[in-house]
Amino acid sequence: MKVITIESSAYRTMLEQIAEIAGYVREAKEERRRKEAETKDRLLNTAQAAELLNVSTRTLQRMRDDHRIEYVIVRGTCRYRLSEV
Incomplete structure (x- = not known):
């Protein structure tokens, strides 16, 4: 030895x-967890999802009808999870 x-x-x-x-590593981990928590459950409306995907709202509707993108209906309007978009 x-x-x-x-x-x-x-x-x-x-x-x-x-x-x-070690402090920098802890801060980076916390920042990543915070961002994941923010984006994981965030729901986008049709216009926001279409803008992120760079498609028209009609194309987004076709994608929804063809089951190419998942969505949820909240109070009668389609919402898209940011994690799916």
């Missing part, structure tokens, strides 16, 4: 850098 020695100030500096990196 090898023993590696370093000065205590260098060791403290290294620990601070590791803690800083």
